[in-house]
Amino acid sequence: xxxxxxxxxxxxxxxxxxxxxxxxxxxxxxxxxxxxxxxxxxxxxxxxxxxxxxxxxxxxxxxxxxxxxxxxxxxxxxxxxxxxxxxxxxxxxxxxxxxxxxxxxxxxxxxxxxxxxxxxxxxxxxxxxxxxxxxxxxxxxxxxxxxxxxxxxxxxxxxxxxxxxxxxxxxxxxxxxxxxxxxxxxxxxxxxxxx
Amino acid sequence: xxxxxxxxxxxxxxxxxxxxxxxxxxxxxxxxxxxxxxxxxxxxxxxxxxxxxxxxxxxxxxxxxxxxxxxxxxxxxxxxxxxxxxxxxxxxxxxxxxxxxxxxxxxxxxxxxxxxxxxxxxxxxxxxxxxxxxxxxxxxxxxxxxxxxxxxxxxxxxxxxxxxxxxxxxxxxxxxxxxxxxxxxxxxxxxxxxxxxxxxxxxxxxxxxxxxxxxxx
Numbered sequence: 001x002x003x004x005x006x007x008x009x010x011x012x013x014x015x016x017x018x019x020x021x022x023x024x025x026x027x028x029x030x031x032x033x034x035x036x037x038x039x040x041x042x043x044x045x046x047x048x049x050x051x052x053x054x055x056x057x058x059x060x061x062x063x064x065x066x067x068x069x070x071x072x073x074x075x076x077x078x079x080x081x082x083x084x085x086x087x088x089x090x091x092x093x094x095x096x097x098x099x100x101x102x103x104x105x106x107x108x109x110x111x112x113x114x115x116x117x118x119x120x121x122x123x124x125x126x127x128x129x130x131x132x133x134x135x136x137x138x139x140x141x142x143x144x145x146x147x148x149x150x151x152x153x154x155x156x157x158x159x160x161x162x163x164x165x166x167x168x169x170x171x172x173x174x175x176x177x178x179x180x181x182x183x184x185x186x187x188x189x190x191x192x193x194x195x
Numbered sequence: 196x197x198x199x200x201x202x203x204x205x206x207x208x209x210x211x212x213x214x215x216x217x218x219x220x221x222x223x224x225x226x227x228x229x230x231x232x233x234x235x236x237x238x239x240x241x242x243x244x245x246x247x248x249x250x251x252x253x254x255x256x257x258x259x260x261x262x263x264x265x266x267x268x269x270x271x272x273x274x275x276x277x278x279x280x281x282x283x284x285x286x287x288x289x290x291x292x293x294x295x296x297x298x299x300x301x302x303x304x305x306x307x308x309x310x311x312x313x314x315x316x317x318x319x320x321x322x323x324x325x326x327x328x329x330x331x332x333x334x335x336x337x338x339x340x341x342x343x344x345x346x347x348x349x350x351x352x353x354x355x356x357x358x359x360x361x362x363x364x365x366x367x368x369x370x371x372x373x374x375x376x377x378x379x380x381x382x383x384x385x386x387x388x389x390x391x392x393x394x395x396x397x398x399x400x401x402x403x404x405x406x407x408x409x410x411x412x
Contacts, residue, residue: 078337080337098364137308140334140339141339164281164295169334171281171293175281
């Protein structure tokens, strides 16, 4: 019953979200998905502009998978908690995924959301390749490659905010690029129904 | 007899020449200044000022305008981005290293950070600035923890990336070694609260006391 309430809450607020095989998820897993999505549309992100959020990410499907089925981290040997595919909007989530994981994976979806609809388009991390180049001030995960740099910069903005002073995780250029990207949606009129 | 003396003199002469030749590079090395490709070499060996000051920029004191002027006139770095809120740069001799400076709404520098290229060991900094006072993991994910080693009195903390040997993200267990790589050096206003505020921690958040190299907790 508690699981159904969380699922209903997610579906009520996020019309672009589908969760497959809900029965495979624990209540905690659903709460982490809900928490991650809620933070993305919170004050540091899309600021409750749901239409802008839907336009930015497109349709997303969460697919529960077994622990360890996504492989293991080459450095730690631990099971990878989630994996996003921007080409179809699918995010596979293992039981060790938390809200932070969800936001990071949504960052990957955002990175490819233009290219998802137009194969000739570039990934955002490539368009802003001089910013998301793993150099300068980025997170420890962001130093892996430009894809992780973009996704973790998105996470850093959602976590610490758009003000450079309160965001010690990423460079000013990264904050500016992610903020401008979010604002390109929130400043546009994506309202599909009259208010 | 004369032949033996001649051979002996030749051996002695060869020995003297050999010792001189071996000594020359060493003497030369001590008089020729080393050209390092890392920003932290000059920071540690020939500091312009003491932490939290770096290149005459002091968080909490220096204005953004002053900082811009200093950075623009520093030949060993290239400014890569500038906004009302902050500045990013890379180091000319090693673009794998860079930094960021952020300002408060009142136009004063809030904090600044320089990154390393993965060759800066903790023991190198400890040799110059002694041991940190606190250890605080601040971002634990996927079996790793970004961890701050805090010098509250200096207004400085180091960020290191450590394997989390604990059971989960909320109960990390870390091992800090002398050769742990320091990824970032932050300069902030002195005091524990500066660090806590920067990472939005409450005062009840526990900072672990430094107790030497080894496991935490």
